[in-house]
Amino acid sequence: MSTPRxxxxxxxxxxxxxxxxxxxLTLLFYPLLEPPYLSGPGWQSVLILPLLAYIILVLxxxxxxxxxxxxxxGVGLFLLAYVPICLSSLRGFDGEEAPRNYWTTVAxxxxxxxxxxxxxxxxxxxxxxxxxxxxxxxxxxxxxTLLFLWEVLVRAFNVxxxxxxxxxxxxxxxxxxxxxxxxxxNQTIFKAVFAGYAMGCAAGFVVAILADRFLFLRxxxxxxxxxxxxxxxxxxxxxxxxxxxxxxxxxxxxVVVMTFFPMLVNTVAGLTAAGHMERDLMRTYASSYWxxxxxxxxxxxxxxxxxxxxxxxxxxxxxxxxxxxxxxxVVGMGFRISTEVGRMNVxxxxxxxxxxxxxxxxxxxxxxxxxxxxxxxxxxIRGG
Amino acid sequence: MNALASPTQPATATVTAPVIEATGLGLTFExxxxxxxxxxxxxxxxxKGEFVSFIGPSGCGKTTxxxxxxxLEQPTAGRITVNGMSPEEARRQRAYGYVFQAAGLFPWRTIxxxxxxxxxxxxxxxxxxxxxxxxxxxLVNLTGFEKKFPWQLSGGMQQRxxxxxxxxxxxxxxLMDEPFGAxxxxxxxxxxxxxxxxxxxxxxxxxxxxxxxxxAVYLSTKIVVMSPRPGRVTDVxxxxxxxxxxxxxxxTPEFLAIAARVRDGLRAGHSYED
Numbered sequence: 001m002s003t004p005r006x007x008x009x010x011x012x013x014x015x016x017x018x019x020x021x022x023x024x025l026t027l028l029f030y031p032l033l034e035p036p037y038l039s040g041p042g043w044q045s046v047l048i049l050p051l052l053a054y055i056i057l058v059l060x061x062x063x064x065x066x067x068x069x070x071x072x073x074g075v076g077l078f079l080l081a082y083v084p085i086c087l088s089s090l091r092g093f094d095g096e097e098a099p100r101n102y103w104t105t106v107a108x109x110x111x112x113x114x115x116x117x118x119x120x121x122x123x124x125x126x127x128x129x130x131x132x133x134x135x136x137x138x139x140x141x142x143x144x145t146l147l148f149l150w151e152v153l154v155r156a157f158n159v160x161x162x163x164x165x166x167x168x169x170x171x172x173x174x175x176x177x178x179x180x181x182x183x184x185x186n187q188t189i190f191k192a193v194f195a196g197y198a199m200g201c202a203a204g205f206v207v208a209i210l211a212d213r214f215l216f217l218r219x220x221x222x223x224x225x226x227x228x229x230x231x232x233x234x235x236x237x238x239x240x241x242x243x244x245x246x247x248x249x250x251x252x253x254x255v256v257v258m259t260f261f262p263m264l265v266n267t268v269a270g271l272t273a274a275g276h277m278e279r280d281l282m283r284t285y286a287s288s289y290w291x292x293x294x295x296x297x298x299x300x301x302x303x304x305x306x307x308x309x310x311x312x313x314x315x316x317x318x319x320x321x322x323x324x325x326x327x328x329x330v331v332g333m334g335f336r337i338s339t340e341v342g343r344m345n346v347x348x349x350x351x352x353x354x355x356x357x358x359x360x361x362x363x364x365x366x367x368x369x370x371x372x373x374x375x376x377x378x379x380x381i382r383g384g
Numbered sequence: 385m386n387a388l389a390s391p392t393q394p395a396t397a398t399v400t401a402p403v404i405e406a407t408g409l410g411l412t413f414e415x416x417x418x419x420x421x422x423x424x425x426x427x428x429x430x431x432k433g434e435f436v437s438f439i440g441p442s443g444c445g446k447t448t449x450x451x452x453x454x455x456l457e458q459p460t461a462g463r464i465t466v467n468g469m470s471p472e473e474a475r476r477q478r479a480y481g482y483v484f485q486a487a488g489l490f491p492w493r494t495i496x497x498x499x500x501x502x503x504x505x506x507x508x509x510x511x512x513x514x515x516x517x518x519x520x521x522x523l524v525n526l527t528g529f530e531k532k533f534p535w536q537l538s539g540g541m542q543q544r545x546x547x548x549x550x551x552x553x554x555x556x557x558x559l560m561d562e563p564f565g566a567x568x569x570x571x572x573x574x575x576x577x578x579x580x581x582x583x584x585x586x587x588x589x590x591x592x593x594x595x596x597x598x599x600a601v602y603l604s605t606k607i608v609v610m611s612p613r614p615g616r617v618t619d620v621x622x623x624x625x626x627x628x629x630x631x632x633x634x635x636t637p638e639f640l641a642i643a644a645r646v647r648d649g650l651r652a653g654h655s656y657e658d
Binding site: 379 | 475480485488492
């Protein structure tokens with residue numbers, strides 16, 4: 001905070017409370033330089049020096065009555081110093097109960113992350129490069145905090161590995177199994193998901209256009225579509241394996257069935273989205289059915305179509321992975337999950353889950369970006 | 385009723401067959417609450433180059449009449465011709481441009497692409513489209529806004545763009561359904577003035593629905609007063625105002641006399657309800 005007022009390190013009473021709590025909890029952290037603390041590499045103690053420099057700077061500025069340095073910098077330096085200490089201390093009491101003052105430090109770190117995110121969500125971080133920075137920093141800090149707590153809780157409480165491995169073990173497993181993971185992603189996502197998704201969405205779209213053109217299709221097909229989308233579609237996976245064999249084709253078929261009806265229903269709904277006035281306008285131009293479709297009704301339906309594409313991106317991934325449980329060659333994400341869990345290699349299961357989550361997010365993100373580009377005109381995207 | 389016979393008609397120099405001719409026109413909507421007589425026994429003829437305003441309270445069928453001309457509604461009684469054809473044939477020949485109450489611009493198209501929309505549908509060449517966009521946007525004073533999207537413009541500018549869109553192809557008939565109803569008084573005055581200039585320059589026939597008496601009197605060569613339940617024509621007033629009309633013509637006794645007659649006509653249509 002750059003105003004010369006005293007005691008203006010933080011804005012709100014809530015942040016002040018957090019700051020005091022962090023300081024009190026940190027003071028309970030003793031003895032600083034004995035095992036099990038700092039059982040990690042000795043250079044880690046160096047990380048505490050910038051924090052000390054910051055504290056001295058704050059004290060000097062307070063004394064001179066000039067502007068205090070921004071508190072978010074101090075909180076960041078605090079996290080930089082204490083999070084590595086908390087993590088490396090875990091090794092020190094491996095298998096034994098963690099001392100009580102260890103938990104006060106962990107709590108101080110969690111509160112510091114909270115305070116940092118609260119500060120980064122303040123009015124100073126709404127616009128300009130600061131806004132851009134905060135937009136990426138806040139979710140990053142948030143998820144890193146969750147991973148940190150996961151790691152610390154699982155290891156300090158000695159949670160059995162089979163129940164929940166620490167994220168570090170999952171990370172190590174991912175790093176050591178890249179070729180296997182790549183082969184699984186190739187089999188499940190690049191073959192089954194992409195092929196099934198493309199075919200299912202395209203077929204749903206084309207049938208929606210036909211249903212729009214021919215009333216009997218709309219009346220006959222849509223109730224069936226509603227019924228099929230209420231079915232547990234995973235139940236058809238064994239049948240698809242019988243029809244299309246063990247390889248990715250049967251998984252793609254499951255994905256086609258899963259994605260077809262959301263696309264059909266959404267596109268049919270979207271084609272009615274154009275207003276009466278706009279349709280009357282096209283009629284005054286003596287516009288043909290196809291001209292009205294391409295120039296008015298499809299553009300107006302795009303928000304609905306992208307909605308279906310987004311729903312389908314996650315459905316396709318679920319469908320392909322679960323379908324592999326019912327028979328597959330010895331590669332694929334679903335195959336890996338079902339076999340490794342039987343061999344108690346839960347870190348591999350988690351590694352596959354992490355990769356699937358990442359792939360699903362990227363898939364969804366790409367579609368969401370395309371949506372922004374295509375439906376830039378929609379009030380929900382242009383914002384107003 | 386037939387204004388073409390009227391010697392006071394100033395705008396029609398070359399009198400030919402009427403652009404729009406309705407005889408005994410009726411339209412009844414069948415609703416759950418029984419039939420609604422939107423139009424009943426309407427006789428009207430509109431000559432080429434006239435500026436005709438339809439005025440009346442809501443429910444009097446003025447918009448319905450316009451939609452019948454545009455073949456957006458089908459009459460249930462009587463007959464109507466547009467350019468000597470049925471409304472459907474006229475629509476298929478793109479005989480008219482229609483301006484709706486709201487601008488109805490497509491938000492995914494820029495202003496120039498919106499104006500190009502009817503031209504694309506009607507299969508004009510690229511060069512022709514570009515030239516017509518430039519010409520019509522200039523006509524409604526929107527040059528410089530070609531690349532803007534509709535939601536980046538004010539309501540008045542959007543409505544002007546929609547008029548440009550209706551003018552882009554060479555229809556001799558312009559149907560306008562309360563185009564300025566949602567705009568504020570000052571913007572409205574301005575657009576009315578521009579509309580008159582435009583009418584003067586293009587010599588189009590304009591049918592204009594409004595519920596504002598000053599607007600109707602200021603713009604029109606002929607004012608059709610309508611009344612509701614059933615929708616019918618109660619009076620047709622031929623304006624004696626000159627073609628050249630500055631905004632302050634609205635303070636002249638001549639103007640006020642016509643406005644008073646319109647108001648009387650409207651009141652007469654309402655009286656049976658009291």
